Amino acid sequence: MELMEGELEQIQSVVAEVLKKFDSDSEQLLPILQAVQGRLGYLPREAMKMVAAAVEIPEVDVYSVGTFYNQFRLNPPGKNQIKVCMGTACHMTGGNIIMDSFERRLEIEEGETTKDREFSLERVACVGCCALAPVVLVNDEVEAKVRPTRVDGILLGLGKELNRKKTEVGTEDKAQDPAEPKDIPAQEEGDAR
Amino acid sequence: MSTDVTVMESKYQELKKRASEKAAVLQEKPYVMVGTATCGRAAGALKILDVFKEEVQKHQVEAEVMEVGCLGHCYAEPMVIVYKPGFPALCYGNVDEGIASRLVSDFLVGDDPCFEFAMAALEPNDFFPTFADYPRGVYEQKIVLEACGLIDPEEIDHYIARDGYSALVRALAAEPGAVVDEIKDSRLRGRGGAGFPTGKKWEICRNADAGEKYVICNADEGDPGAFMDRALLESNPHQLIEGLIIAAYAVGASQGYIYVRAEYPLAIDRLRTALQQARDNGLLGDNILGSGFSFDIRIFQGSGAFVCGEETALIASIEGKPGIPSHRPPFPAVSGLRGKPTLIDNVKTLSYVPHIMRNGAEWFKGIGTPESPGTAVFALAGKVVGTGLVEVPMGTSLRTLIYDVGNGIKDDKGFKAVQIGGPSGGCLPESALDLTIDFDSLQHAGAMMGSGGLVVLDEDDCMVEIARFFLEFTQNESCGKCTFCRLGTKQMLEILTDITKGQGKPEDLELLWELAEDIKAGSLCGLGKTAPNPVLSTLRFFRDEYEVHIHEGRCPARKCKDLISYRIVPQKCSKLCDACIASCPVEAVFTRPDMLKEIDLEKCVKCDNCLVTCLPLYDAVEKVSPPITVAVEGGSASE
């Protein structure tokens, strides 16, 4: 990934600040990486190199840790983070269908970020609100009982322009869809059980 | 240490006095408790909290608005407790902003407790039933969950007022060996899943000869459907801290860790606050309560790897390495963190400890079954009405748990199976409903206590697909070190995926079974050894479903996407309603010249939306399996 101008210097100063707060001990590796990611949103290459030098272990060992744990990301996250719960209850109520819908709309796969760095899409393990399944975390706010039709609504709410071209079927009928799907009885019905 | 006993006692009595006074003051005024654990927040509890604060201010009511943890009734979140002197404390569920403001204006200002919104009272009274008057309350017996949702987790005095930390005083007054004996005597078994006798583990660690020892609380809860550890951390962190200090004293450790998933930020916050309060009150740190025993606890944030629930992987992770398990022996109790004897216990296990120290081993043995004393905590999920966290005595039958405690199956559907123990557990059929739950009976039946996830499946759930789901989870979480787990689970997953797509081969079932057995016997760690359980148990009890997928290309539950089609039944379609068309995210539903709706099967992504959307009055959308083959012009394959 190409860094933008000034990014390298920013990374270096942030990592230097973080390193000051920890012992230079390889046991501190996880907390250090967590702190770096907490500040930068991801683990840039340069940051991992600096951490490796500080705790005196081979760079590749830092990389091993950075690529082993789910928490760490090697690329910057999107401005909006969408996390689809893949816990058991959400799975049973169609979490994977919701994931499919986001993938289709954002044209990325789970774990990826859109090219414009606006959205990233992830799966998370159980968020613990199984009664509200399926659940999506939109910038850490919970969206409960999400139906695929709600996906467009969520993305619109985040300022995504949905040019409704049907990439997946390749039919180019109807250049502009007149309206977003209205809120249909599904919601009420679902809530009333 | 007998000279210190009186010092400790008096120091504790001071704390207790302060806490009791505070508790008494609390009862003099109205108060509102909002459950703001993660589950409550997900349902909007913070908004409700704000409404209460605003309304209380607006109406100038002198009432305290507090945050508490989780009461376990997930289906009714957000939940609040409202107390006003002269009334019993009342609990309200599914509270929205309107109800919240009415509870202030009508109840706190007026004198109408709004019974129409109330779920239960907290104590017996003449007005309203209590939780104990419902079936769930009859069968539940709360020990570790008892105070959850009733105390402010960020207020140590709430815990102390309920005799919190008195067990620590009892422990510190005794010899460490006596504490180990008490736990051994109680026959407490590890709640992390396998049920190893806790006291025995403590004894091994205590007897290990080393200058330095560690205790670690394993709060790396990773089961995709269990969240009781998080609930305990968020609702009653002091209970766990007290248990961990007692464990440290018993085995002779001076440093402790709580290994929490970084995905649990609220739990980490509340834990951090609780640890600081414990230190500020002389309950943690140097010379605890003047006993001469020093011990401190650090929080270690796990970085999201299910395998770190495995003790050796957890240790590797604390040491700054990838969480890859290593061969045992040596067991951590002999050689663990930094090569030193290390005791690792689960959150629930440690949360029982203060209760056992306070009430005695005999009391504990009086609950549950002889081989598995105490209670079991389950996260009820799936097609059960009363989802949430429940705590029942060991030995409760599955039937009681699902039909009485959990209030039965949703939408009056037929029960099909119950999955217990998450990715390491198994699926049990209807014939197992009268099985009484304990560590051994579950294992014997082909499931496992595991982390306590309990998912109820109904007639609409496909057993192959459920097995595939859990296997996909473990496969994703496999560290990749050992052949059987890395490649074996992948191989099994490929086979299962093929079966759910109708591409299974008759000989696959034999291969699946053989691989499952070899992975169980051949894997390096517990993750791999238990990974095949969901497949083995479904193969054992629901083999016919596998066979129908393979031989008939059909999914009996109409769940497997590749084996179903959606269609609109012309005789049922109303013609005048467009709901299905609006609901389709890919414009696959269209109106025919005769106004009937139809689904273009080539465009359909099988999202289920039209089926859910179609009004029950018409009920015109249906799923069919095997799928309709798109051969007829225009996709009209309906008649």
Next chain:
Amino acid sequence: MSNNNGNNNGNNGNNEKMVTITIDDKQFMVPEGKRLLWAALENGVYIPHLCALEEEEKPSAGCRLCFVEIEGFLNPVTSCTQPVKEGMIVRTRSKRIDRMVKNGFELLLSNHRLNCGKCAANGSCELQKIARERGLKLRVSRMRKLENDAPIDDSPENFSYDPAKCVLCGRCVWVDHNMAKVGAIGMVRRGMSRRVATFGETALAESNCTQCGECVRACPVGALAVKE
């Protein structure tokens, strides 16, 4: 590491005590505490293995091929982790062991680029040796082939690295870290994505690899191989 209470690897210098063990009905005198795999191999009894290194203090026990049955043990035991004791009775073959080795072996092959004819390790490959010793086929018969299409790294001057042939035994990483003391390669990622790679997964020539060749000598298969 004298204070380590765990597995010790047994080679405790000269004054070691000898014990008698029985492997497949033959008796052997071996140093007490020596790990069974090495005790067997030194005495001419073959047990399949890929990941074990005798110098390694804590065996990785990752390849899961060196299973044996030991009297008194309910389940098969990895011989690389098991210290020998006086009177130990061992079987290297049984129905159960043979099936586990056969399936474990086929699992490895299912994820291995199989073109022995063109492979630099042809003839010296440990997988071929296991197949020969245990009468196993060098092809995937019952299982799904799990394709691994990672590209070959040809960048070093004298050797090349083919990740699709790697069995993830970890020996190269161990010698890189502990013998050559370079720290150029490590095990990165997790699960099915786990692989031997450099920092940032760059080509070896672009890393701090000194191309000393230790890792090539440690590789039991043709993943790290000297260029023709």
